[in-house]
Amino acid sequence: MAFEQIRKVISGDGPGRETTLNYYRVGPNNAEKKVYLQAAMHADEQPGILVLHHLIKALRQADRDGTLQAQFVIFPMANPLGMANINHRQHQGRYDPVSGINHNRGWPDLFPIVQSEIGDTLTQDIEQNKRRIRDLVRNWLTEQPAISALQQQRHFIMREVFDADYVFDLHCDNDSLLHIFALPQHMPELQSLADWTGAAATLVAEDSGGGSFDEVWSTLWTRMRKAHPGVPLPDCYSVTMEYRGQFETFDEINEDDAERLFCYFQSRGLIQGLPSRKRAVSPPPSDLTATQVVRAKQPGLLAYKVALGDIVKKGQTIADLITIEGDDAFQIRTPIIANTDGLVLSRSINKYVWPTKSIAKIVGTETLEDRDKYLLED
Ligand SMILES: [Zn+2]
Incomplete structure (x- = not known):
C-alpha cells in the first residue's frame, strides 16, 4: 500500500511568483503498469479537477483494500501557473502570459530524439525495448533546461509521465458533450474507454499538428513501431478527454465520471474487482478530418438554431449571426450553415463572436476538404 502527496516548488519568473505543483502517487511501487x-x-x-478529486478518494480506498494492480500518478491541477493568471477579475488559463504559449501545445516531439540515439540496440524482447527507449527519454529529459517557470512546470510533469502506460489528459470544451481525442491505431482498444465513460464521440487523428500533450507520449511508440517493423514494442495509450463544457463542474456529474473511469480501470485489470455498472455503447470513432469546426466570418451576436446532441444535415442552419455594425445593424440575420451531416458536439458559451471564432463542432463521417494539417481548434 502506498499513498503519497508530492509537492514541487516552481520558482517564479518574477518576485513573489513562487508556486507549488501538487500531485499524488497511489498504488504499489513495484506495479508493472503506470497510469x-x-x-x-x-x-x-x-471539471477534470473535480473528477480527479473524486477519483483520488476511490483510488485511496482501493489502495487500502489492496486491489490496485497499477501505480496511479495524479496531477489534479497540472498548471498552477495558469491557475494564478487572474487579471481584471477574470481568470485566463489557456495561454502562458509570459511567453504567449498555449499550455497544451508545443510539447517535445520525442520520436526523432529517440530514433537518433537508438542505433541497433532493439531486440526481440519487448520489455528490454521498452526499458531502452524509456532510458533514452529519461536521459534526454535530464539534460533539458528548466529555467523559466513554465519550463520547470513542464519538466516536473514530463518526469512523471514519460514511463506511463496510460495517459489521461482531462480537459473540457466551451459548451459540449463528453468526447475523447485518440490515435486511430489505438482503436478499438480505446473504444472500451469511450463506452465506459459514455463519450458522445471519439475523434481520431494520427497527428493533429500542435504538439498537444497526449500525442507526444502515444506517437513516440507508434512511430517507433513504423520505423522498426518486426520489433516488438509496447503502446502508450494516451488520450485527451473533454469533460463537457467549462461550467459543468458539479459533484453529481463529476463523481459519476470518476466512478466510470474507475470501472474502466477495473475492466483493463488495472484495479481488481468487478465494475459497479454496465458498459454502455458509445459511437465508433470518427476521423478528426470529418469534424467540421464551424467558424464565424464577421463579428456579431449568435442566435443558435440547434442544441448539443442534435443531428444536423448539410446545409442546415446552425445559428443566425445578428449583424452589429454598418447599415441595418441589429436588423440583419445571416445564417451560418453546416457543411456536413453529423452530430452537434459543441457550441460557444459566449454569443458575441468575431471572425475565425469557433461557434460549433459537427462530427460527420466524410472527410472535409478544408481540414488541413492543423486540425485543432486553436
Ligand atoms: Zn483544453
Whole structure:
C-alpha cells in the first residue's frame, strides 16, 4: 500500500511568483503498469479537477483494500501557473502570459530524439525495448533546461509521465458533450474507454499538428513501431478527454465520471474487482478530418438554431449571426450553415463572436476538404 502527496516548488519568473505543483502517487511501487492522469492543463478547464478529486478518494480506498494492480500518478491541477493568471477579475488559463504559449501545445516531439540515439540496440524482447527507449527519454529529459517557470512546470510533469502506460489528459470544451481525442491505431482498444465513460464521440487523428500533450507520449511508440517493423514494442495509450463544457463542474456529474473511469480501470485489470455498472455503447470513432469546426466570418451576436446532441444535415442552419455594425445593424440575420451531416458536439458559451471564432463542432463521417494539417481548434 502506498499513498503519497508530492509537492514541487516552481520558482517564479518574477518576485513573489513562487508556486507549488501538487500531485499524488497511489498504488504499489513495484506495479508493472503506470497510469498517469492530469487535469486543468488548460487552467480554465476545471471539471477534470473535480473528477480527479473524486477519483483520488476511490483510488485511496482501493489502495487500502489492496486491489490496485497499477501505480496511479495524479496531477489534479497540472498548471498552477495558469491557475494564478487572474487579471481584471477574470481568470485566463489557456495561454502562458509570459511567453504567449498555449499550455497544451508545443510539447517535445520525442520520436526523432529517440530514433537518433537508438542505433541497433532493439531486440526481440519487448520489455528490454521498452526499458531502452524509456532510458533514452529519461536521459534526454535530464539534460533539458528548466529555467523559466513554465519550463520547470513542464519538466516536473514530463518526469512523471514519460514511463506511463496510460495517459489521461482531462480537459473540457466551451459548451459540449463528453468526447475523447485518440490515435486511430489505438482503436478499438480505446473504444472500451469511450463506452465506459459514455463519450458522445471519439475523434481520431494520427497527428493533429500542435504538439498537444497526449500525442507526444502515444506517437513516440507508434512511430517507433513504423520505423522498426518486426520489433516488438509496447503502446502508450494516451488520450485527451473533454469533460463537457467549462461550467459543468458539479459533484453529481463529476463523481459519476470518476466512478466510470474507475470501472474502466477495473475492466483493463488495472484495479481488481468487478465494475459497479454496465458498459454502455458509445459511437465508433470518427476521423478528426470529418469534424467540421464551424467558424464565424464577421463579428456579431449568435442566435443558435440547434442544441448539443442534435443531428444536423448539410446545409442546415446552425445559428443566425445578428449583424452589429454598418447599415441595418441589429436588423440583419445571416445564417451560418453546416457543411456536413453529423452530430452537434459543441457550441460557444459566449454569443458575441468575431471572425475565425469557433461557434460549433459537427462530427460527420466524410472527410472535409478544408481540414488541413492543423486540425485543432486553436
Ligand atoms: Zn483544453
